[in-house]
Amino acid sequence: MPKLLCNRRVTALLAISVLLTNTVLAKVIHSERSLYRNILVEDKGDTRCLKFNVKSNNTRQSCLFKSKPQQLVFNYTKQLLAGLLINPKPERILIIGLGGGTMSNTLHQLLPDSQIDNVEIDQSVIKVARQYFGFIENENIKTFSQDGRVFIKRALLRKQAYDWIILDAFDGDYIPEHLMTKEFLIEVKDLLTEQGILTANTFSSSELYNYESATYKAVFGDFYQVVNKDNSNRIILASKSASLPKLDKQTSSLAQHKKLSHLAEFFQVIGVDSKLLYKNMTSTDQHQDWPAASPVLTDQFSPANLLKIDSD
Amino acid sequence: MQTSKQAINYLNLFIYLLAFSSGFSIMCIELLAGRILAPFFGSSVHIWGSIITVFMLSLALGYLLGGKLSTSAVSITRYGFIFIFAGITLIPIVTSSTWVMENIFLAIEDSRYGSLLASTILFFIPTIILGMLSPYSVRLLVKNSNESGQVAGRLYFVSTLGSALGTIITSFYLVLWFNIDTIVITVSIVLCLLGLCAIVWDKVNARVKKASVSGDISHA
Numbered sequence: 001m002p003k004l005l006c007n008r009r010v011t012a013l014l015a016i017s018v019l020l021t022n023t024v025l026a027k028v029i030h031s032e033r034s035l036y037r038n039i040l041v042e043d044k045g046d047t048r049c050l051k052f053n054v055k056s057n058n059t060r061q062s063c064l065f066k067s068k069p070q071q072l073v074f075n076y077t078k079q080l081l082a083g084l085l086i087n088p089k090p091e092r093i094l095i096i097g098l099g100g101g102t103m104s105n106t107l108h109q110l111l112p113d114s115q116i117d118n119v120e121i122d123q124s125v126i127k128v129a130r131q132y133f134g135f136i137e138n139e140n141i142k143t144f145s146q147d148g149r150v151f152i153k154r155a156l157l158r159k160q161a162y163d164w165i166i167l168d169a170f171d172g173d174y175i176p177e178h179l180m181t182k183e184f185l186i187e188v189k190d191l192l193t194e195q196g197i198l199t200a201n202t203f204s205s206s207e208l209y210n211y212e213s214a215t216y217k218a219v220f221g222d223f224y225q226v227v228n229k230d231n232s233n234r235i236i237l238a239s240k241s242a243s244l245p246k247l248d249k250q251t252s253s254l255a256q257h258k259k260l261s262h263l264a265e266f267f268q269v270i271g272v273d274s275k276l277l278y279k280n281m282t283s284t285d286q287h288q289d290w291p292a293a294s295p296v297l298t299d300q301f302s303p304a305n306l307l308k309i310d311s312d
Numbered sequence: 313m314q315t316s317k318q319a320i321n322y323l324n325l326f327i328y329l330l331a332f333s334s335g336f337s338i339m340c341i342e343l344l345a346g347r348i349l350a351p352f353f354g355s356s357v358h359i360w361g362s363i364i365t366v367f368m369l370s371l372a373l374g375y376l377l378g379g380k381l382s383t384s385a386v387s388i389t390r391y392g393f394i395f396i397f398a399g400i401t402l403i404p405i406v407t408s409s410t411w412v413m414e415n416i417f418l419a420i421e422d423s424r425y426g427s428l429l430a431s432t433i434l435f436f437i438p439t440i441i442l443g444m445l446s447p448y449s450v451r452l453l454v455k456n457s458n459e460s461g462q463v464a465g466r467l468y469f470v471s472t473l474g475s476a477l478g479t480i481i482t483s484f485y486l487v488l489w490f491n492i493d494t495i496v497i498t499v500s501i502v503l504c505l506l507g508l509c510a511i512v513w514d515k516v517n518a519r520v521k522k523a524s525v526s527g528d529i530s531h532a
Contacts, residue, residue: 035357121356146355150423157418178350298490299351306484 023142032131034124037171039271041132045220047073050100052171062100062133062173070109071271076201076233077103078272079226082281083164083199083237083275086224086245088259089161094155094191096148096179097169098125102134108136110244110266117162118143119151121169152187167200171249177302180212184299185219192240204234208307214243214285215295222285225275237281244283323388327449328470329504330395335474337499340482341402342367344492345435352413353427354426362427363435370436374443380442382451389512391448394441395507401438406418406493409434424495438517494512 029048039112040051049063054174063073072078080103083090091114095104096122107116120126123145129135137143137173148169163187169179178184188198198220202212205228216223220238226232226245239245257264267274297304345363346355353359381390387461404412413430420426446467486495 121354147356147423149351150354152419154353154421176355177347178355181351183351189405299347300493301487302347303488306488 001026007185010211013194030128032124032128032179034122036122037174037312039122039124041128048132050125062129064100064101064102064133070106070269072106075228076235077106078270078275079228079233079235080166080168080199080201081106081267081272081276081279082111082224082235083166083197083224084263085199085247085260085277085281086237086239087164087195087264090196092160092162092163092193093166095119095160095166095168096151097167098135099168100133101129102133103166103168104141105134105136106270109139109270110263112140114140116141119146119148121145121147131133131209135245149175149184149187152184152191155190156187160191161196161240162191163193163199165192165196167198167202170202175304175308176298177304180215180297180304181297181302182215182218182297186217189219189240194240197237197239198305200238202236205310208276208304210290210294211297211304211307213288213290215297216286217284218296222283224281224283226281228280244285247278247281247283316352316370323517324453326510327391328467330391331449331467331471332474333447333502333506334395334442335399335471336478337503338367338371338439338442339475339478340486341405341435341438341496342480343479344487344495345431347487347492348409348434349413349427349430352417353423353430356423357422359427362424362431365428366431366435367439371443374440374445375447377440378444379447379451382448386448386451388452388517389511391445391452392491392507392510392514394444394448395510396504397507398438398441398445399500399503399507401441402496402503403455405438406473406496406500431482473519523529 026044028040028042030039032039039051040053042049042051043066044083046064046065046067050061051069052061059270065071065073090111093107093111093114093116095116095118098104098118101118104116104118107114118141120129120143126135126145131139148167167188169176173273192198200216203209216236216238218277219244220240222235222244223239224244225234226237264274295301339474342363346360349363373410378394378448381394412433414432416426416430418431448465450460450464450472453467454460483497490498
């Protein structure tokens, strides 16, 4: 978002926001009712957020710092980048669930030659991402307004494959239940290249946790989890290969890493602490924190939203 | 005289119960339709557009056909057969929906028309038949033209109440407890059993009537 940076009004606002620090009032600068939800763009000091609802707090979908648009605001978006520790140079990336397009922008910054396909069901979200969040699109970055599952099925028919699939289609209020089932995850797995990985931004609480974990395990075997205590999100990191790629936790400094050294500077720029990222990653082959007998979600049985209510 | 009046009331109650079940089944299946189509056609708004369109169209046709069918040789037995037929036509939803949707998915790129065709193939026929039951029930219940409005009103009340319950029970609880296929099969079995009950009822009633008529004759 270099345009915004040069914008004088924004700089003025920034100055004010620095003065007032925490007492800045949130201001809705855009709101619309899409086919699926209410969309709000809210400015609060230096932070601009895309929200899908007003009242609840856990619906901040996508945020950016207007003064430093390249920095990632949310822990979960940072956690998603754990995928890069396993697969540092993905050439074809698929993102399901666009939000403000911050993930796509960030990855494009790091991997300008990689191809990124964004899939978002809601045309209005795409429009808002373009207008208010500086969502970049070019010959390498494409956007498809389509249901994620349908896109993946069609991509399989076209014999496409991705090195990295990012599943970020769940907002705090509603879960598309057909994107949680065993059948869906098998389709995702089939769409991955041999070294390909999936990172999914999902839930860390509620009864759904057990069901979801069991489903991922049934399809991918053991996987990594990136958790964060002050956040209700967790990231599931699964790979197509039968054995989970090893993490070299000893070399916690990226710069010392041969394959990962190029990430070090980038992570610093976008505000990601790689040490913390490593620390928060656990593998389910060492620590499985759900009952082994948990039922698997299938296309026949996927009451994800009801399971989430039950324990809220 | 008293006993025969009582018997008629029971029969009416039974018909209302059947109408309730048909209303329940229609909405239960309609709600599941969204789930059945989602793996192939997604959960975009137009999927519900396809489903509701097909259900409304087939109900409209069902009302027309049911009304027509009730003009000649009306009987509880026939009514029961409609139920059984409805139950049977639900079975392909369980046995062949994946195959049907796979083929449509391959043939039609646009998920709007894909979902429209899929819901037509899967739900059109059973919903027509379930729709036929409403006018047929009215025909069975109405004894004189004076009360026809009241009877029709009561029947709509009962069957729409069934639809409301079918919607809420399916979406709140059934999907949490059972597989989709299990629910569809259960609805199918219940419809067939209710139809069978109606047929048996008719047979027994006919025999009782015959006996009482011959009894009357022997008394005379």
